[in-house]
Amino acid sequence: xxxxxxxxxxxxxxxxxxxxxxxxxxxxxxxxxxxxxxxxxxxxxxxxxxxxxxxxxxxxxxxxxxxxxxxxxxxxxxxxxxxxxxxxxxxxxxxxxxxxxxxxxxxxxxxxxxxxxxxxxxxxxxxxxxxxxxxxxxxxxxxxxxxxxxxxxxxxxxxxxxxxxxxxxxxxxxxxxxxxxxxxxxxxxxxxxxxxxxxxxxxxxxxxxxxxxxxxxxxxxxxxxxxxxxxxxxxxxxxxxxxxxxxxxxxxxxxxxxxxxxxxxxxxxxxxxxxxxxxxxxxxxxxxxxxxxxxxxxxxxxxxxxxxxxxxxxxxxxxxxxxxxxxxxxx
Amino acid sequence: xxxxxxxxxxxxxxxxxxxxxxxxxxxxxxxxxxxxxxxxxxxxxxxxxxxxxxxxxxxxxxxxxxxxxxxxxxxxxxxxxxxxxxxxxxxxxxxxxxxxxxxxxxxxxxxxxxxxxxxxxxxxxxxxxxxxxxxxxxxxxxxxxxxxxxxxxxxxxxxxxxxxxxxxxxxxxxxxxxxxxxxxxxxxxxxxxxxxxxxxxxxxxxxxxxxxxxxxxxxxxxxxxxxxxxxxxxxxxxxxxxxxxxxxxxxxxxxxxxxxxxxxxxxxxxxxxxxxxxxxxxxxxxxxxxxxxxxxxxxxxxxxxxxxxxxxxxxxxxxxxxxxxxxxxxx
Numbered sequence: 001x002x003x004x005x006x007x008x009x010x011x012x013x014x015x016x017x018x019x020x021x022x023x024x025x026x027x028x029x030x031x032x033x034x035x036x037x038x039x040x041x042x043x044x045x046x047x048x049x050x051x052x053x054x055x056x057x058x059x060x061x062x063x064x065x066x067x068x069x070x071x072x073x074x075x076x077x078x079x080x081x082x083x084x085x086x087x088x089x090x091x092x093x094x095x096x097x098x099x100x101x102x103x104x105x106x107x108x109x110x111x112x113x114x115x116x117x118x119x120x121x122x123x124x125x126x127x128x129x130x131x132x133x134x135x136x137x138x139x140x141x142x143x144x145x146x147x148x149x150x151x152x153x154x155x156x157x158x159x160x161x162x163x164x165x166x167x168x169x170x171x172x173x174x175x176x177x178x179x180x181x182x183x184x185x186x187x188x189x190x191x192x193x194x195x196x197x198x199x200x201x202x203x204x205x206x207x208x209x210x211x212x213x214x215x216x217x218x219x220x221x222x223x224x225x226x227x228x229x230x231x232x233x234x235x236x237x238x239x240x241x242x243x244x245x246x247x248x249x250x251x252x253x254x255x256x257x258x259x260x261x262x263x264x265x266x267x268x269x270x271x272x273x274x275x276x277x278x279x280x281x282x283x284x285x286x287x288x289x290x291x292x293x294x295x296x297x298x299x300x301x302x303x304x305x306x307x308x309x310x311x312x313x314x315x316x317x318x319x320x321x322x323x324x325x326x327x328x329x330x331x
Numbered sequence: 332x333x334x335x336x337x338x339x340x341x342x343x344x345x346x347x348x349x350x351x352x353x354x355x356x357x358x359x360x361x362x363x364x365x366x367x368x369x370x371x372x373x374x375x376x377x378x379x380x381x382x383x384x385x386x387x388x389x390x391x392x393x394x395x396x397x398x399x400x401x402x403x404x405x406x407x408x409x410x411x412x413x414x415x416x417x418x419x420x421x422x423x424x425x426x427x428x429x430x431x432x433x434x435x436x437x438x439x440x441x442x443x444x445x446x447x448x449x450x451x452x453x454x455x456x457x458x459x460x461x462x463x464x465x466x467x468x469x470x471x472x473x474x475x476x477x478x479x480x481x482x483x484x485x486x487x488x489x490x491x492x493x494x495x496x497x498x499x500x501x502x503x504x505x506x507x508x509x510x511x512x513x514x515x516x517x518x519x520x521x522x523x524x525x526x527x528x529x530x531x532x533x534x535x536x537x538x539x540x541x542x543x544x545x546x547x548x549x550x551x552x553x554x555x556x557x558x559x560x561x562x563x564x565x566x567x568x569x570x571x572x573x574x575x576x577x578x579x580x581x582x583x584x585x586x587x588x589x590x591x592x593x594x595x596x597x598x599x600x601x602x603x604x605x606x607x608x609x610x611x612x613x614x615x616x617x618x619x620x621x622x623x624x625x626x627x628x629x630x631x632x633x634x635x636x637x638x639x640x641x642x643x644x645x646x647x648x649x650x651x652x653x654x655x656x657x658x659x660x661x662x
Contacts, residue, residue: 123645141650179650199642201532201580202651209659238579238610245576248569249532279569311530314454315657319472319510320533323654326646328540 004299007187009214010036010044011293013272013285015261022051022066026074028290030081036292037085042187047257047272048092048195048218049104055094057264059134067096075107075115083113088185090192092218095120097137104136106192106218108183117183121194122203129224129265132196142179180206188213188299195219198239198256202323204246208312212252213302217243219258222268236269240281248279251306253297260288277305335630338518340545341367341375341418342624344603344616346592353382353397357405359621361412367623368416373518378588378603379423379526379549380435386425388595390465398427406438406446414444419516421523423549426451428468435467437523437549439514448514452525453534460555460596463527473510511537519544519630526550529570529587533654535577539643543583544633548574550589553599567600571612579610582637584628591619608636 012032016025029050036044049055051074055063068074074093082089088111095105104124108117120139124132180203183190191212197203198217207215221239223232240256247254253276260270272285274295283295306312322328343363347356360381367375380386382405386394399405405424413420419442426436435455439448451470455463511534514521522543528534529548538546552570554563571587578585584607591601603616605626614626637643653659 122647122650125645127639127641138647141647142653180653196645199580199640200646201536201576202646202654205532206651206653206659209653209656211659234609234611241572241610242576242579245532245573245580248573249530249576278565279572280565308458309530310458312658314456314527315531315533316453316469316472317655317657319453320537320654322473322511322537322540323533323651324648325540326648327643328537328542 004303005187006296006298007214008040008042009255009274009295009297010039010041011255011257011272011274011283011285011295012036012044012046012050013257013260013270013293014047014050014290016050016053016259016263017261018053018263020053022074025051026077030077032290032292033081033087033089034085036294037087039292039294041087041294043088043090043185043190043214045216045255045257046089046091046218047259048220049094050092050218050259052094053263054220054222054259054266054268056131056135057129057266059131063135064096064102067094067102069096070105070107070118071115072096075109078107079109079113079115082109082111086111090190090216090218092194094135101137102135103139104132104194106194106216108185108190108192111186116185117181117190117192119181119192119194121197122180123196123200125196140178180210182207182210182212188297191215193217195221198243198246201246201249204250204252204254208250208252213299214253214255214297215246217254217256219256220268221258222266225265225267232269236271236287240271240273243273244275244279244281247275247277249311251277251302251309251312253277253299253302255295260286260290277302335634336518337627337629338545339371339373340586340605340626340628341370341372342586342588342603342605342614342616342626343367343375343377343381344588344591344601344624345378345381345621347381347384347590347594348592349384349594351384353405356382357408361408363621363623364412364418364420365416367625368418370623370625372418372623372625374419374421374516374521374545376547376586376588377420377422377549378590379551380425381423381549381590383425384594385551385553385590385597385599387462387466388460388597390462394466395427395433398425398433400427401436401438401449402446403427406440409438410440410444410446413440413442417442421521421547421549423525425466432468433466434470435463435525437525437547439516439521439523442517447516448512448521448523450512450523450525452528453510454527454531456527471509511541513538513541513543519628522546524548526552529574529577532577532580535581535583535585539581539583544630545584545586545628546577548585548587550587551599552589553597556596556598563600567602567618571602571604574604575606575610575612578606578608580642582608582633582640582643584608584630584633586626591617591621608633
């Protein structure tokens with residue numbers, strides 16, 4: 001078995017209380033990222049939309065003011081931090097792409113302080129207290145492929161972070177981030193997905209098929225105050241099971257990062273975790289405390305696991321065209 | 332919420348010891364099916380290849396003699412039993428389709444004693460002690476669709492079991508069973524998948540997209556005698572998690588039926604179970620005993636669950652063409 005390196009991840013789980021400013025939330029995250037780096041984390045991940053309380057609980061036009069352009073103040077701070085600490089950071093931001101066009105976006109920042117990947121959340125939820133279809137334009141699909149031909153372009157910057165930067169960070173010519181993509185980082189190839197994406201096996205599969213070794217799911221998921229306690233426990237269990245299933249089906253690591261704390265009607269359940277390619281939870285945070293969760297990922301487990309259960313060998317790609325439909329109606 | 336009926340399932344978990352004849356295994360299954368029916372089961376499911384020990388442990392040409400044509404002795408016995416008891420039966424058989432062409436096939440038998448559905452295992456495993464690629468031709472793919480157009484034909488008999496039979500059972504003109512299909516039965520719409528299929532989210536998704544409310548996974552999975560105990564427990568856990576994930580992702584019931592007992596180097600871990608659309612295990616058999624597992628499935632939970640977590644609403648069918656590839660190679 002070829003010798004693959006390990007990578008140490010740091011997951012940043014914290015509260016972002018109603019009323020706290022972006023500067024306050026960012027300062028907290030920066031301190032926790034420093035803590036993670038001091039513990040040896042090489043790639044550090046924030047929770048979803050970490051600079052604000054979970055604002056989609058209500059539809060309020062003024063909340064679009066929370067969005068930032070990319071590059072913008074938060075990304076600039078994080079790029080400088082990554083360079084200073086020599087770590088990679090994946091961060092979840094509310095992106096202003098154009099007036100009236102906003103995205104729920106993940107960035108990947110290399111250890112030289114450059115943005116090297118950008119992913120716009122593809123699957124957008126919408127239900128009471130999670131009005132995301134109001135705020136977030138869905139991520140663009142890859143350019144249409146001719147017939148059944150593959151979507152060949154990666155639609156994403158694949159600049160090796162070690163490469164010499166061609167321009168300054170503020171004018172980086174990042175390709176448009178369309179669809180499911182990967183980032184070839186120093187220690188691992190990563191995939192960034194966001195929250196609701198975690199319920200769709202298609203998203204995990206497509207990202208793994210591009211070569212992702214670790215899937216990140218920054219998340220904002222919690223319990224409504226009117227729900228029964230046993231229903232709450234079931235929901236959290238389902239949330240973990242579906243993400244463990246992506247690790248199993250694809251033979252990859254999965255890292256989920258969720259917030260904690262009560263914001264209006266929702267109590268976010270934290271419980272950030274990391275799963276190995278066999279589906280085992282190798283690190284797990286509490287449901288209610290701010291925590292820096294450190295997890296060492298032995299990347300050689302990917303090939304070892306896939307040799308033992310070679311699912312990717314046996315996919316019936318000749319029989320999957322129905323997946324491109326919404327439903328398959330009865331004849 | 333519309334009022335949907337419930338259905339009572341019966342899962343038949345038993346040993347099929349090395350040396351036992353087809354007649355002996357069939358007699359045992361028949362007795363257990365009678366038991367299930369006497370407990371009120373309306374749809375009764377066998378484990379994978381229930382009439383024999385798990386013969387793919389070795390490659391042995393003479394073992395093709397175990398295959399039967401369909402209709403054949405076993406299906407004829409089961410059709411008569413279904414009619415006598417007024418129950419529906421889904422049974423897993425080693426099918427002889429033509430000399431040199433054998434399939435791992437599930438049948439659906441209506442309560443009038445007719446075969447109303449047939450599914451040939453699409454994903455075929457092959458690893459030490461599971462030499463299935465030697466024995467089983469993969470199930471046919473649906474006919475190629477023009478461009479990205481849907482695979483419209485169901486490729487499967489959808490005769491309502493209540494309809495007047497047009498011919499005698501032995502000459503039933505079943506359509507060729509190609510790809511992932513469903514059966515519209517008296518109390519529920521079902522999908523039959525088989526064992527290795529359970530590791531592929533694509534199979535569950537396609538079957539659910541056709542309208543399946545319950546997915547059946549007859550299975551033969553066990554521990555090799557040389558594996559460590561903790562690894563064994565991890566494997567069984569992964570096996571349950573991946574199937575629970577199909578229930579969650581698709582909002583359907585899932586029923587897995589596995590054998591028990593030691594056959595040569597393998598000890599099959601039983602643990603047959605039924606999961607509701609929220610991913611909760613509602614019935615679970617032991618790891619080592621022969622059991623008739625009864626589970627009442629409240630089909631109204633399907634719509635209730637899907638309204639709460641409407642994943643099927645939000646699939647990004649415009650961005651999934653990559654799923655038709657084997658892998659997506661690096662640009």
